[in-house]
Amino acid sequence: xxxxxxxxxxNRFLLTLAARRSPRTVDAxxxxxxxxxTFRGGSVGDTTVDELEGWxxxxxxxxxAPATLAxxxxxxxxxxxxxxxxxxxxxxxxxxxQLPRRGRxxxxxxxxxxxxxxxxxxxxxxxxxxxxxxxxELLYGAGLRVxxxxxxEKSAVDLENRIVRVHGKGGKDRLVPLGRPAAEAARRYLxxxxxxxxxxxxxxxxxxxxxxxxxxxxAFLILRRLAEKAGLEPERVHPxxxxxxxxxxxxxxxxxxxxxxxxLGHADLGTTERYTHISxxxxxxxxxxxxPHARRKAPRSDAPA
Numbered sequence: 100x101x102x103x104x105x106x107x108x109x110n111r112f113l114l115t116l117a118a119r120r121s122p123r124t125v126d127a128x129x130x131x132x133x134x135x136x137t138f139r140g141g142s143v144g145d146t147t148v149d150e151l152e153g154w155x156x157x158x159x160x161x162x163x164a165p166a167t168l169a170x171x172x173x174x175x176x177x178x179x180x181x182x183x184x185x186x187x188x189x190x191x192x193x194x195x196x197q198l199p200r201r202g203r204x205x206x207x208x209x210x211x212x213x214x215x216x217x218x219x220x221x222x223x224x225x226x227x228x229x230x231x232x233x234x235x236e237l238l239y240g241a242g243l244r245v246x247x248x249x250x251x252e253k254s255a256v257d258l259e260n261r262i263v264r265v266h267g268k269g270g271k272d273r274l275v276p277l278g279r280p281a282a283e284a285a286r287r288y289l290x291x292x293x294x295x296x297x298x299x300x301x302x303x304x305x306x307x308x309x310x311x312x313x314x315x316x317x318a319f320l321i322l323r324r325l326a327e328k329a330g331l332e333p334e335r336v337h338p339x340x341x342x343x344x345x346x347x348x349x350x351x352x353x354x355x356x357x358x359x360x361x362x363l364g365h366a367d368l369g370t371t372e373r374y375t376h377i378s379x380x381x382x383x384x385x386x387x388x389x390x391p392h393a394r395r396k397a398p399r400s401d402a403p404a
Contacts, residue, residue: 106142112181131174144182148192172196208347214239220329229292231321233284234305238338240281242345242363245315245338251304256285267364275362
């Protein structure tokens with residue numbers, strides 16, 4: 100396959116994007132747009148509707164997932180909106196592309212009892228066990244993204260006021276309250292566990308066994324190990340599941356949607372609203388299991404009318 104032509108306009112767009120989006124997001128845009136440039140053998144900015152349709156047809160024939168197709172079309176639409184904004188084009192050919200609607204999957208959540216089993220699996224007095232307990236308590240107790248947890252400085256946890264300062268998406272900071280169990284787990288780790296791990300005088304809160312900063316991959320492995328010990332499905336348990344559980348359990352406990360949105364650091368309330376569907380679903384399950392009329396057997400087919 101031929102290498103796509105040098106595209107100064109595309110490079111300028113990616114530089115603009117890099118000023119407000121993460122490197123991973125910029126790389127994703129680059130890959131998607133270079134895919135189109137490679138397909139047509141020229142600048143993305145000159146793409147026609149027919150070429151876009153041909154590009155999509157080729158990807159469908161390759162068996163790419165609908166989510167991948169939707170992401171690539173979204174990248175192209177964003178790029179053409181940029182070209183219109185800077186005056187390089189007057190219309191957006193990607194706006195005419197129709198994709199099948201994707202069903203939105205609800206985030207999964209642990210039950211409160213499963214969460215307690217996971218937390219209790221990290222019981223012990225070794226530095227690593229104290230770290231693991233603090234990690235699980237903060238992921239669940241503050242609803243942190245794994246990247247946020249790995250980016251925490253040791254000074255981010257205010258034990259006296261039971262608050263953690265989180266540096267979230269888009270460079271926005273937020274303050275999230277901590278319950279007593281999470282604050283106590285963090286206190287014990289900072290006092291008894293972390294000093295024995297900190298051989299390099301690091302500023303990060305969570306450290307690995309060699310004294311370096313704990314990584315995302317390390318956090319995933321810790322949770323899988325704890326899940327196995329707790330009798331849960333290891334492949335089901337990951338850091339984001341604890342964030343889902345945090346939000347779901349708050350809403351089930353009566354927290355208002357706006358407060359949960361602020362604690363999660365969601366820019367869009369609609370993102371937080373997904374968790375209300377989980378709460379509604381659980382309420383329905385409880386109803387059908389517990390209410391006498393809901394559990395009533397269907398009438399026999401031979402019963403008199």
